[in-house]
Amino acid sequence: MSKRSRVIAMVQLPPPMHGAAKMNLHAIAALAKAFDLHVIEMRFARNLADITRPTIKKLLIALLLAVRLCFALPRSQALYISFAPCGAAYYRDCLYVLLAKLFRVPAILHLHGRGLPLMRRSPVKFWLQKRVFAKQTVVLLGEILRPEITGLDCNVVIIANCLDEDAFAAPINPDWQPETPLRILWLSNLFRAKGLETLLAACQRLKDLGFAFDLTIAGAEGDIRKAELEALITGYGINSNTRYIGAVRAEDRRKLFDQSDLFVFPTNYTNEAQPLVVLEAMAAGVPVITTSIATLPEFVLPDQTGWLCPPNDPDKLALTMIEATRHPANTNKLRHQARLMCETRFAHARFTDEIGKTVSAVLTQSSSQ
Structure with missing residues (x-):
């Protein structure tokens, strides 16, 4: 039996739980199958607010x-x-990659967010970024993110996120008929940039139009705390239609999806790349309404797998929610097509295979030089 190559994985792992941390769990599990893996955990915070x-x-x-x-x-x-593409963590990760270069060890930089163009706006910053990324392998989550590495001399691999292995274990209900009142779900960590206030404003529009709905908000506190969320709900006048249930355990998320008619996620997060929660909703058979940013337009396809709205547009969002209920047969078709897309494009086995092949290719190229 040949000796396995030793690979270092520097990753953030939960807690706290967020999309990148969850994908890092999948990545180290995949790499451990093929390589002698040494994990260096980058844990800097115990909760989302920090x-x-x-x-x-x-x-x-x-x-x-x-x-x-x-x-x-x-x-x-x-x-x-x-690799963190922006903020103070970006410079920290630049240091780690430069150390790898010093020891002549090739690096695979997996970008779970956006922001690199903002970090190269001055000649000095551009010089640093080019030096860090030169001749390295960069993993992007979608083709639409290629501008992130414009002008950088690096090898690019597109590997989309994946869902848990049991994401498709349960079949979805064959027919979709919205309840009255319409059951709307928000499921994400409570950050302003994720568009929660846009959703609250859109629900206020629904109420003004006499459209019956119940909004469930689920997720751990972030830069919006529970007391502030309650104040926002009161300010928009939708107390009687809205409930906040806090963080939801992984094993309870599917039940929450099954109890919802629409999943609405109007994110405008500047670092957003490929939010897992949207994929989870699609896999669970819940019709999805989200925004036209990051890689979302690559898999939430209008009239095919869901609806896209402009960010920060509660009027358009409210009208889109109403539109989804007016044509239940079409909405049912879209959610079935969304589920099928997830089964093929975001399968766990596909992700495991592609991550392993990417690292193997880097090792092969390095050993031949």
């Missing part, structure tokens, strides 16, 4: 991880890193 908050403690942890990386690199053949 993720973007800079502290001295985070700086010290980052430096400690750099030391650990230096000890691990001489015995490794590749570095796989969940």
Whole structure:
């Protein structure tokens, strides 16, 4: 039996739970099957509210991880890193990739978000980014994200996210008929940029039009706390139509989807790339309304698998929710097509295979040089 190549994986793992952390779990599971995997966990926060908050403690942890990386690199053949494309974490991850280059270890930079163009707006920043990315392999979540690496001399691989292996275990209901009142679901961590206030405003429009609905909001507190959310709901005058149930366990998410008529996610998050929760809703057979940003237009296809609205447009969002209920046969067709797309394009086995092949190709190229 041949000796397996040693690969370092520098990743964020839950807690706290968010899309990138969940995908990192899938990635290290896939890599552990094919390689001698050494995981260096990048844990800087225990809750969502602290993720973007800079502290001295985070700086010290980052430096400690750099030391650990230096000890691990001489015995490794590749570095796989969940690379932060913006913010202070971007410079931290740049340091880690440059250390790998110093030890002549090739890096695979997996981008779960957007923001690289913002980090190269000055000549000095552009020089740094080109130096970090030159001759490395970058994993993007979709073709539409190629502008992220414009002008960078790097190898690009497109690998979409995946769903859990049991995502398609249960069949979806064959027919879709909306309840009265319409059951609307929001499921995400409570961040302003995810468009929650846009949804609340759209629901206010529904109420003004006399359209009956019940809105369920589920998710852990982020930069919107429970008290502030309750104040927002009161301000929009939809208390009697809205409930907040807090964070939802992974095993309860499917039940929540099954109890919903529409999943509405009007995100305008500047770092958004490919939100897993949209894929989860589509796989569960819930009709999806979201926004036309990031890779969402690649798989939420108007008149095929869902609806897209402009960000920050509660009037259009309200009209789209009403439209979805007026043509139940068409909505039913769309949700079945969405489920089929998820089964093929976002399968767990496909992701595992593509991640493994990408790292293997990097190792092969490195050994031939």
